[in-house]
Amino acid sequence: MARVVVDVMLKPEILDPAGQAVVNALPRLGVSDVASVRIGKRIEIEFAGDSEPDVERAKEIADKLLANPVIEDFTVRVEE
Amino acid sequence: MTARVGVVTFPGSLDDGDAMRAIRLAGAEAVPLWHAEAKLHQVDAVVLPGGFSYGDYLRCGAIARFAPVMGLIVSAARDGMPVLGICNGFQILCEAHLLPGALVRNEHLHFRNRDQLLRVDSPETAWTNAYTDGQEILLPVKNGEGRYVADPRTLDELSASGRIVARYLRGNPNGSLRDIAAIRNEAGTVVGIMPHPEHAVEELTGPSTDGLGFFTSLLKYLTGVPS
Numbered sequence: 001m002a003r004v005v006v007d008v009m010l011k012p013e014i015l016d017p018a019g020q021a022v023v024n025a026l027p028r029l030g031v032s033d034v035a036s037v038r039i040g041k042r043i044e045i046e047f048a049g050d051s052e053p054d055v056e057r058a059k060e061i062a063d064k065l066l067a068n069p070v071i072e073d074f075t076v077r078v079e080e
Numbered sequence: 081m082t083a084r085v086g087v088v089t090f091p092g093s094l095d096d097g098d099a100m101r102a103i104r105l106a107g108a109e110a111v112p113l114w115h116a117e118a119k120l121h122q123v124d125a126v127v128l129p130g131g132f133s134y135g136d137y138l139r140c141g142a143i144a145r146f147a148p149v150m151g152l153i154v155s156a157a158r159d160g161m162p163v164l165g166i167c168n169g170f171q172i173l174c175e176a177h178l179l180p181g182a183l184v185r186n187e188h189l190h191f192r193n194r195d196q197l198l199r200v201d202s203p204e205t206a207w208t209n210a211y212t213d214g215q216e217i218l219l220p221v222k223n224g225e226g227r228y229v230a231d232p233r234t235l236d237e238l239s240a241s242g243r244i245v246a247r248y249l250r251g252n253p254n255g256s257l258r259d260i261a262a263i264r265n266e267a268g269t270v271v272g273i274m275p276h277p278e279h280a281v282e283e284l285t286g287p288s289t290d291g292l293g294f295f296t297s298l299l300k301y302l303t304g305v306p307s
Contacts, residue, residue: 015184017185070174070181070229
């Protein structure tokens with residue numbers, strides 16, 4: 001069954017303190033050359049039945065529920 | 081007639097009991113509303129209480145916005161019914177587009193639980209008319225995702241139109257932009273606030289009784305509204 005994958009990221013101008021916390025932890029692993037980490041969400045949608053994945057409906061779902069357009073951007077793609 | 085004020089209980093609401101108590105102490109009838117029931121039971125106003133509705137899954141307030149009772153609340157609010165969203169309730173009001181902007185993770189990542197001084201900057205709303213302009217009040221604040229954000233144009237507009245209802249004083253607990261603790265809609269009927277007025281209504285349990293004014297304000301407002 002084909003899946004639709006929605007990636008949700010905070011908009012670039014919105015501070016991501018969780019990502020910053022990861023950057024701050026990296027030197028403890030001996031990693032000192034990472035300038036920025038930003039954390040988002042990956043959401044996998046499977047529609048019922050055998051029909052082709054409905055990207056348009058996935059976009060609607062993402063826009064209305066999965067992402068908040070005030071603070072987040074999203075992309076929708078079919079996973080082969 | 082006694083005013084009827086609804087308090088919605090979502091799965092994961094925490095402060096619905098305190099909100100109902102605050103409403104009763106102010107002299108109104110507290111009416112429990114259930115998230116899954118599309119009924120408003122003839123209430124005159126609604127409080128969306130604090131907590132972690134639907135486990136805060138996805139984003140705070142994102143799923144609560146689609147609860148059956150919320151559809152009725154959103155349309156009643158658009159028709160002028162007063163709604164107060166406290167903490168998680170504020171997040172729900174933003175998700176439901178009754179208020180602009182959003183509430184995101186605290187800048188320092190820590191959950192903040194402390195008594196917080198605020199300044200009331202918009203005492204003309206249905207929920208704040210008991211206060212004077214610039215009055216300082218002490219309320220508990222307790223949140224992990226209470227940082228108010230909006231784009232600069234929205235922030236300027238809120239500021240210019242006097243829609244910032246309260247600002248944090250002596251230290252911003254979460255990195256909220258422009259020290260915003262509470263905002264309102266244009267009509268002044270819908271107010272969202274991060275700190276908790278319902279936890280500051282009795283000497284025994286609160287840091288002050290400064291929060292009671294939100295609920296007495298509503299009663300005063302409702303007596304002036306033709307039913």
